[in-house]
Amino acid sequence: MPGLLLDTLKGTNGSRRPLWLMRQAGRYLPEYRAxxxxxxxxxxxxxxxxxxxxxxxxxxxRFGFDGAILFSDILIVPYAMGQDLQFLAGEGxxxxxxxxxAALASLEMVPERxxxxxxxxxxxxxxxxxxxxxxxxxxxxxTVATYMVNGEGSRxxxxxxxxxxxxxxxxxxxxxxxxxxxxxxxxxxxRAGAEAVQLFDSWSGSLAxxxxxxxxxxxxxxxxxxFKQQCPDVPVIGFPKGAGEKLAAYAxxxxxxxVGVDETVDPIWAARELPANMPVQGNLDPLIxxxxxxxxxxxxxxxxxxxADRPHVFNLGHxxxxxxxxxxxxxxxxxxxxxSR
Numbered sequence: 001m002p003g004l005l006l007d008t009l010k011g012t013n014g015s016r017r018p019l020w021l022m023r024q025a026g027r028y029l030p031e032y033r034a035x036x037x038x039x040x041x042x043x044x045x046x047x048x049x050x051x052x053x054x055x056x057x058x059x060x061x062r063f064g065f066d067g068a069i070l071f072s073d074i075l076i077v078p079y080a081m082g083q084d085l086q087f088l089a090g091e092g093x094x095x096x097x098x099x100x101x102a103a104l105a106s107l108e109m110v111p112e113r114x115x116x117x118x119x120x121x122x123x124x125x126x127x128x129x130x131x132x133x134x135x136x137x138x139x140x141x142x143t144v145a146t147y148m149v150n151g152e153g154s155r156x157x158x159x160x161x162x163x164x165x166x167x168x169x170x171x172x173x174x175x176x177x178x179x180x181x182x183x184x185x186x187x188x189x190x191r192a193g194a195e196a197v198q199l200f201d202s203w204s205g206s207l208a209x210x211x212x213x214x215x216x217x218x219x220x221x222x223x224x225x226x227f228k229q230q231c232p233d234v235p236v237i238g239f240p241k242g243a244g245e246k247l248a249a250y251a252x253x254x255x256x257x258x259v260g261v262d263e264t265v266d267p268i269w270a271a272r273e274l275p276a277n278m279p280v281q282g283n284l285d286p287l288i289x290x291x292x293x294x295x296x297x298x299x300x301x302x303x304x305x306x307x308a309d310r311p312h313v314f315n316l317g318h319x320x321x322x323x324x325x326x327x328x329x330x331x332x333x334x335x336x337x338x339x340s341r
Contacts, residue, residue: 002195005066005133005313009196009235009258009279013311015340017304019333020067020135023319024059028326031058042087046072047116053123060132062326063333067133067196067313068124070189072117074139074200077181078148080114082107091152098151100159104174114185118192125193136194138185140201140240141178141219148174157206164215171215179219183226190231198237198260199223202318205242212246217253224255237281241318248273263317267306279311284332286316292328297335304339 002010005018026032032055039045046052055071075093079085083095097106125134142160149171150159164171186197204216224236239260240250251259251274261270261282270280284303288296304314314336320329 003066003131003133006195006235008311008313009133009237011257011277011279011311013277013309013341017312017314017336017339018066018133019314019336020065020069021059021316021320021329022069024063024065024069025055025071026320027322028320028324028329029058029062031062042073043085046076049116049119049123052116052120053127056120056124057127060128063329065132065333067135068128069135069198070117070121070124070137070194072120072137074137074144074202075147076113076117077138077144077178077185080110080185081148081177081181082110083148093147093152095147095151098159099149099174100151100163104170104177109181114188117185118188121189121192121194133195134193136186136189136197137200138182138197140199140204140216140238141175141182141223142207142215143201143203144178144182145171145174145215146203148178157203161206161211164211175215175219179223182223186223186227187230190227190234194234196235196237197227198239199256201238201240201243203242204240205244209246212243213249216240216243216246217250220250220254220256228255235279237313239281251275251278258311258313260315261317265317267303271306271310274310277310279313280307281313281315283315283317286318286321286324289316289328289332290321290324292325292331296328297331300332300335301339304336308341 008018036045039051052071056068059065060068075085078095086094146157146160149163201216235257237258237260238254238256241262243250258279258281261280263283263285284300288299
């Protein structure tokens, strides 16, 4: 029998709301910090399938969330495409060669870098209760491309935006190549047992409206359509962070089953403007969860009330912060569990 989360993603508007949190498997949990200290660097932990499965399931064991999100990283795709990937302490991820300086054709695909991720999914599914939903994910092409072109993260995605304007044919080739690998990657996760998948477009908010159509909506529509051809029963959650008023077009045009809403979007507007009966996910500010208290619980109840008339997955507007107290997460969980439509 499908769990509450999977039912909701498939369009059921029940009396209770499922809850999971982006980045719920990670640094705010003492058990995660202990395991990472034992195993070493982040990438080593991702590629240790047993350890990655344990990290994925740690928040389920502690909190009983309705969904387990695969412990991995959006940069596994460029790593499989042939870029070198390193996570440097205090600096974040680095990819080389950066495609601002090297041709896409210089990369050589390393498909075996995807296989351990599928094994992690299999291990999680073996251990998950039937009431919990296993979630896979990938980065969307625009966001992944920003890292591939620049070699690292940036505040305004300058290098990728400059290439997209200055050499759109070359940039489209990068986007298309990412999309092709992403379809394969998501299908592999689904065949390993992922029951739903999320497409993260963390930097979509940096684009002008026509560029958003070209580099966010069009590639995500292509990925979703091709994924659905092979996995028609696996819901796709699209999360274009920072999309603002462009979120409605994204929801209509990409073919995703559900749409993630970040904390900057008014839930009243989202409930009114998004397609009728489309499941939504979000959108508590991670910083109000960090602060906790009555203001946090009141805001959570407000969000729940705003989305009462459509299927709603309660989540944050982005990833949980590493300093978030465990007690605040427990308080949020109790608030969502106590609410009913």
